Amino acid sequence: MILVYILSAVILAVSLILQSHPSFDAIRFAGVKPDLSFIAIIYFSYSFGSFYGQTCAFITGIFQDANSNSPLGLMTLPKVLIAFFAGFVGRSVFQGSSFTIILIIFVASLLKGGLTLIFALIFNDASVASLLHIVLPESVYNAVIAMPLFFIYDKIFEFELSKERY
C-alpha cells in the first residue's frame, strides 16, 4: 500500500503543477481548463474508498487553495464532500465501463461546481452565471478527458487493483 500512497502523491502533485502552469491555458476550451487533480481524486475514491479519496482531496485542496486566490478551504471542501460520496459509488457497486466513468465524472464535476458556487456565495463572491460559464463546460471537459486518464491510472495501479480482484 506504501507504493499506492507514493504514486497517488506523485499523480496529485503533477496534476496540480500541470494545471497551474501558464502553458496549460493553451488547452482551455470554452474558457475553462480541466481539473486534473479532481479527476485523480475521484479515481482514488472510486478505487480505494471514501477515506482514501477524501484524505487525498483534503491535502490536494489545501495546496490548491494555497496556490489560488481563493480563501483556504473553498476549493477543498467541495472536493472532500464529493470524494466521500464517490467512495460509495465504488468499483464494488459500478464496474468501470466507459459510460460509467464518463457519467460519474460528469455528475461529480457538476456537484463540485454547484457546491463551490454555494460556498463562494456564502464566504466570498460569485455569480450564478458561473453555472453556465464555468461549471457546465468544466464538467463536460472533465468527463471527456476522464476516460484516457482512468485508463492510465488503471495501468499504474494494476498491481493493487488485481489484489482487490477488480
Next chain:
Amino acid sequence: MDFFIRNKTGASLVFYILFCIISMSLQSTSFTLSIEGVASAFMTPFQKLYWYSQNNVRKIWAGFTDLNSLNEELRLTREKLQNYERTAEDLTEIKSENEKLRRLLNFGDKVGYDNVPAMVISKDPDNWFRTIIINRGSNDGIKINMPVVAFNADEKAVVGKVIEVRGSVSRILPVISSDLKIGVMLQDSRSPGLMQGSASRPGLAQIDYLSKSVQIPSNVYVVTSGQGGVFPQGLLVGRVSQTVVTKSSAFQRAIVTPIIDYNKVEEVYVIKYVPGQELVELTQKEEQKK
C-alpha cells in the same frame, strides 16, 4: 480512541469539513494566512523547477530548430553566391529583422517607468479565480498595489496589479477579475467610468457608470484615468467591444476586450509606481485591522 479508528471515514470527514468552514470564516486572520504561506512555500519551488526545466527544454529545442534553419540559410546563401543576385535585398531584410529583435529586447525601456521585468510562473489552478504568479517579489523591490503591464505586439497595456508579495514571488490580480476595480476613461471622449472583470463574460471586463449621453464607437480605446492612485493616467487597458443600454439604468455599460490576453501573457513588467499617499495609509490601516 477505538471509536475514531473504527469510524475513521466519518471522523475524518467531520474534521475536514470543520477545518474548511472555520478556515473560510477566518480567512482574513493570520492563522489562515500562515497555513497558506507554508503550503504556498512548499509548492513554489516545484512550480519554479517545472517552469525552469520546461524553459530549458524549449531553449534546447529552439537550438535544434535554429540549426535546421541555419543549414537552410547556408544552402540559400551558397545559391545566392553562385548567382550573385539579390544580395542587397537580403541585407536589407536581415537589417530589419535585427532592428525588430532589438526593439523587442528594449521593451523594458519602453515601459516609460522604472520597472521590474518578470516571467509568469504559475496561474490559478482552478477556473473560479484568475490570478497570475510571477517570479519576482519583495527581494526585487515589488510592493502591493504596484501596477503591472505587458506588451501585445507593440501595444503596452495593463495586466493588473500586485495583490500579494513574498520574497521571490508575487501574485497579480488581472483586469478580468471582478475583484479589481479600475478608474478608466474612453480615450477619445474622455468619459470616465469604473472598470471591473465581467462575471458573466469570462475573459472580458465591463465599464459601469458611463453616461448615457456619450456615443461610444466600437473598438474605441480604454485608458486608465489615474483616479484611485494605483494606476498612472493614460495606460492602455482594452478596446470597447459592445455597449449595453438598459432603460432602468441611468448609465450605460461597455464591454471591454483587454489588450493583454490573460491566457497568453508570459512576460510582464511591474511598474515601480508609488501609489497615492492616501491609498498607502488606507492599506496600512487595513493591515493593522487584520
